Amino acid sequence: CYIAFPFRYDNQKEEWVQEGGCQKTLFIATEQDFKDIQKMCLAYLTGFNETKFRYGDFSNKEKKILRQALWIMEKYKDNLHVVRMPNPTIELVKSIIRENVLMKEVEYIFYDYIFIGPSLLNEFRGFNLRNDEILLMFATALKDMAVEQNVFIMTSTQVNASADDNKNIRNESSLAGGRSTINKADTGAIMARPTKEEIDTLKMVIESIGIVPNVVTDIFKVRSGEWTEVRIWSDVNLGNLRKRDLFITDSRLNVIEDFNQSYKYETNWEEEEEN
Numbered sequence: 001c002y003i004a005f006p007f008r009y010d011n012q013k014e015e016w017v018q019e020g021g022c023q024k025t026l027f028i029a030t031e032q033d034f035k036d037i038q039k040m041c042l043a044y045l046t047g048f049n050e051t052k053f054r055y056g057d058f059s060n061k062e063k064k065i066l067r068q069a070l071w072i073m074e075k076y077k078d079n080l081h082v083v084r085m086p087n088p089t090i091e092l093v094k095s096i097i098r099e100n101v102l103m104k105e106v107e108y109i110f111y112d113y114i115f116i117g118p119s120l121l122n123e124f125r126g127f128n129l130r131n132d133e134i135l136l137m138f139a140t141a142l143k144d145m146a147v148e149q150n151v152f153i154m155t156s157t158q159v160n161a162s163a164d165d166n167k168n169i170r171n172e173s174s175l176a177g178g179r180s181t182i183n184k185a186d187t188g189a190i191m192a193r194p195t196k197e198e199i200d201t202l203k204m205v206i207e208s209i210g211i212v213p214n215v216v217t218d219i220f221k222v223r224s225g226e227w228t229e230v231r232i233w234s235d236v237n238l239g240n241l242r243k244r245d246l247f248i249t250d251s252r253l254n255v256i257e258d259f260n261q262s263y264k265y266e267t268n269w270e271e272e273e274e275n
Helices: 034-046 050-055 060-075 090-104 118-123 131-149 161-165 179-184 196-201 203-209
Strands: 007-010 015-018 025-029 080-084 108-111 152-155 187-192 215-222 230-237 242-250
Touching (some): 007 034, 025 090, 034 050, 034 060, 034 080, 080 090, 090 108, 090 131, 131 179, 161 187, 203 242
Parallel strands (some): 025 080, 025 108
Antiparallel strands (some): 187 215, 215 230, 230 242
């Protein structure tokens, strides 16, 4: 939604603000139906909790905001395409991605999450492959499509029980179904709830901000970039899917102050060359 829609309602300012992109985006859903996805899109755009859409308990002011959000969804309907694929296979996913890139000029693709379903198992029937090998082949197919079509693809997978009991930064050992899934990814991140010990350690930083983070994202793999093994602490509202990043630490919970440092390069260019 942030990439597809250029506007969203700011509940504090009580006005629509230009915050977001205006890019053609594809979401491939595996479990949600279209009504659930539409409700969450409206929740994101309006800032209303998704629960409100279940009971329809809107004030006159909220109904007006809701109508405006529906107008935005209609206005930018070519920016967000949703395909439901309850029983995905590698060939089907490839076909859907190619079709949307070529026919609808999609540049950003989000595949719900990688899992092994009956159709995927049937696709490899007779090859005697392990589950982790099948998951790796699926991840490889997504990577190949990103390179072939020159598009951004983001996906996710499930974590195992040890993901909540970490003592250090979470990495591929927390992935369910085999750590080889991450081999083809350019960037690897695991989101989890902060532990009590982590919150206690960061108490002074949290008090200075005034917001307690409820999600921490551990960046454990970066192929291109200066920063890796860092942790992003955020406040996430699961009712409307809005996320606010608060601060960043290294793996030892030391706050990184110069993360957004701007680099200035000394040149002897003339003004015309500089422009």
